[in-house]
Amino acid sequence: MKSVLPQAVERLSSVLSSLPGIGPKTANRLTFYLLGRKDEELKEFGDAFSELKDKVVNCSTCHIIAESDPCPICSDSGRDTDKIAVVEESLDVLALEKARFSGRYHVLGGQISPINNVGPDDLTIDALLSRLSRGDTKEVILATDPSLEGEATALYIDEHISLKQKEGAIPASVTVTRLARGLPVGGDLEYADELTLSRALEGRRSYDGQK
Amino acid sequence: MKSVLPQAVERLSSVLSSLPGIGPKTANRLTFYLLGRKDEELKEFGDAFSELKDKVVNCSTCHIIAESDPCPICSDSGRDTDKIAVVEESLDVLALEKARFSGRYHVLGGQISPINNVGPDDLTIDALLSRLSRGDTKEVILATDPSLEGEATALYIDEHISLKQKEGAIPASVTVTRLARGLPVGGDLEYADELTLSRALEGRRSYDGQK
Numbered sequence: 001m002k003s004v005l006p007q008a009v010e011r012l013s014s015v016l017s018s019l020p021g022i023g024p025k026t027a028n029r030l031t032f033y034l035l036g037r038k039d040e041e042l043k044e045f046g047d048a049f050s051e052l053k054d055k056v057v058n059c060s061t062c063h064i065i066a067e068s069d070p071c072p073i074c075s076d077s078g079r080d081t082d083k084i085a086v087v088e089e090s091l092d093v094l095a096l097e098k099a100r101f102s103g104r105y106h107v108l109g110g111q112i113s114p115i116n117n118v119g120p121d122d123l124t125i126d127a128l129l130s131r132l133s134r135g136d137t138k139e140v141i142l143a144t145d146p147s148l149e150g151e152a153t154a155l156y157i158d159e160h161i162s163l164k165q166k167e168g169a170i171p172a173s174v175t176v177t178r179l180a181r182g183l184p185v186g187g188d189l190e191y192a193d194e195l196t197l198s199r200a201l202e203g204r205r206s207y208d209g210q211k
Numbered sequence: 212m213k214s215v216l217p218q219a220v221e222r223l224s225s226v227l228s229s230l231p232g233i234g235p236k237t238a239n240r241l242t243f244y245l246l247g248r249k250d251e252e253l254k255e256f257g258d259a260f261s262e263l264k265d266k267v268v269n270c271s272t273c274h275i276i277a278e279s280d281p282c283p284i285c286s287d288s289g290r291d292t293d294k295i296a297v298v299e300e301s302l303d304v305l306a307l308e309k310a311r312f313s314g315r316y317h318v319l320g321g322q323i324s325p326i327n328n329v330g331p332d333d334l335t336i337d338a339l340l341s342r343l344s345r346g347d348t349k350e351v352i353l354a355t356d357p358s359l360e361g362e363a364t365a366l367y368i369d370e371h372i373s374l375k376q377k378e379g380a381i382p383a384s385v386t387v388t389r390l391a392r393g394l395p396v397g398g399d400l401e402y403a404d405e406l407t408l409s410r411a412l413e414g415r416r417s418y419d420g421q422k
Contacts, residue, residue, distance in 0.1 A: 006278040050257030
């Protein structure tokens with residue numbers, strides 16, 4: 001079918017529908033919404049896309065995306081410099097920052113996933129191990145996703161830290177922890193899946209300790 | 212909370228979350244997805260936004276958005292020039308084109324909606340009436356949404372066409388029709404709402420006629 005719409009409209013629509021989670025209908029709807037916006041706004045939108053990566057680098061220490069290297073978190077000495085939260089993506093850092101984590105981070109760049117052809121060497125695990133060998137870290141908090149791949153990634157990292165500790169490359173004083181699994185706050189016990197519930201049971205704590 | 216992300220990332224994220232139906236989490240997810248795309252692609256994306264309205268005009272006859280005035284549909288003499296489908300938005304034209312409607316269109320630019328402060332004068336109803344007074348139209352198909360506002364808009368237009376026909380301004384030979392209401396194809400009778408089902412009953416046709 002020959003399209004009846006202007007080429008510029010088709011073009012933006014196809015650009016938008018190439019984004020994950022946006023189908024052709026949503027893309028059309030968004031494009032028509034944008035047709036109603038002012039020219040300056042569209043220019044501003046366009047610049048936000050074009051200039052996205054102009055000033056963005058990866059921190060060479062924690063691998064988070066940032067404007068400077070080292071990133072603001074790695075260069076902030078007011079944080080708990082002896083704790084490292086190991087996360088999959090830079091976005092996970094945002095979530096932990098909102099939860100007021102005050103240590104540093106290590107962004108893996110993904111999760112071990114044979115199905116997607118991602119192995120340990122594709123992640124920044126070696127960089128993490130050499131960070132730990134420097135001896136200024138007391139605790140590594142494995143904060144990968146509570147999914148099959150996230151668990152596998154956490155397990156892999158834990159095993160390799162132990163191995164390096166046996167070899168003496170990483171101080172034996174470094175402890176490895178994992179984020180607690182349990183019922184989400186505000187959730188409904190009735191609707192919790194059995195795995196989450198059994199993890200919540202395993203991880204139960206003295207009532208005093210929860211306050 | 213001071214943001215830990217680069218300004219360019221925050222900027223695109225806030226631009227995306229200003230779009231309808233895209234919340235802050237989706238905007239973040241999209242931005243990080245875009246960080247993984249090539250520079251040229253981002254440039255291309257940006258241009259698609261900036262140049263959206265550069266070559267877009269409204270057809271002065273049917274008010275559809277187009278690259279030229281008259282639009283390709285109005286200037287195509289191979290179509291059924293005596294039928295006009297009255298729709299709310301240019302996007303509705305796309306839907307009717309897919310359904311192989313071969314007449315012309317009239318885009319109202321919205322629907323009568325007192326709650327949104329849109330009255331008949333905000334739409335292109337007067338332009339439609341003067342189009343009809345030219346005498347080259349045999350049928351007006353009211354193809355507004357099957358919603359409360361869409362029905363009200365259709366009713367208003369129908370009444371005003373009748374009025375102009377009594378005054379002699381529009382030929383009495385112009386017939387006004389409305390898209391059929393009924394069960395959507397592929398739908399499930401069990402799940403049809405009662406209003407749709409009662410309209411489907413009212414509009415029932417001889418079984419032969421359906422083939």
